[in-house]
Structure formats: structure tokens, C-alpha cells
Amino acid sequence: MSGWMWLLMGLGQVAFWGALVAGVVLVYRSRGASAASSGQPLGGTPEQVLAGRFARGDIDESEYSHRLGVLHQHAGGPVSPDR
Numbered sequence: 001m002s003g004w005m006w007l008l009m010g011l012g013q014v015a016f017w018g019a020l021v022a023g024v025v026l027v028y029r030s031r032g033a034s035a036a037s038s039g040q041p042l043g044g045t046p047e048q049v050l051a052g053r054f055a056r057g058d059i060d061e062s063e064y065s066h067r068l069g070v071l072h073q074h075a076g077g078p079v080s081p082d083r
Helices: 003-036 046-056 061-073
Strands: none
16 A cells, blocks of 8 residues: 555544544534423422522521422412522
8 A cells, every 4th residue: 555545544534533523522512402492490490409509508497498388389480589
């Protein structure tokens, strides 16, 4: 094989791996975009966000219970993050 054939094979491999990586990135981004546009909040459901704040220690047990009650009271309606 001549030098040109080695060069073409090397370029072909680079093009193949580049296309493969680009394809994986495109699939990953499209799946992420569809998950973000599915209507689910990025942090999960309001109950999950509240439970996460409680687990991190951002709010105490009485505040957690109060806000959880407010969420269940207004299920289906808009919920304000403040009291």
C-alpha cells in the first residue's frame, strides 16, 4: 500500500469516530430536551422538591408539614413558593 492509502485510512478512521461521537451527543441532547419539555418540573414534583429541602435542612419539620398541607390543599391549582 502506498502512503496515500495509509493517509486515507487514517482520515477515514477519524471521520468514523467523529461521526459516532457526534451521533451520541445528538441523541443525548435530544433525549434531554424531550425530558425538559415533558411538563415535569426540572427538580421533580412539588412534593419531591419540598422533601429535598427538608432533607437538606433548609426547612424544619413544622414548616415541611405546613407546606405539604398547603400543597395537598391546592392540588391542581397554582402554588406560590411563599406562604
